[in-house]
Amino acid sequence: MKKVLVVEDSAAVRAMIVSIVQTVPGIECVDAEDGLAALKALPADQFDAILTDINMPGLTGLELISFVRCHPNYKKIPIIIISTEKTEADRERGLSLGASDYITKPFVPGDLQRVIKHHLGI
Secondary structure (H helix, E strand, O other), rough: OEEEEEOOOOOHHHHHHHHHHHOOOOEEEEEEOOOHHHHHHHOOOOOOOOOOOOOOOOOOOOHHHHHHHOOOOOOOOOEEEEOOOOOHHHHHHHHHHHHOOOEOOOHHHHHHHHHHOOOOOO
């Protein structure tokens, strides 16, 4: 079973992402309401991928990515940004910090599922 951490400050969007991701066989989700909650969740479990928003209170998705990429236990976890930020500069910034992929909201559920399967190798 692959475990995915979903980090999103909007409860409705977080629930929707979890619902979409969990329709992929062999995937279980854990969710966090912001970057700080994600930092608390990381040592409690072993995650195979992280899906994160960028704009969140407290610790942003970009700050979360920077932390994950600098930590020896987490630096190889694929990170997929899911954001309303749609410019090429936003995309380049996220990828340059170490994100593995970048999806803009709104997104097609099948596209998200394909990206996750690709990064998890399933």
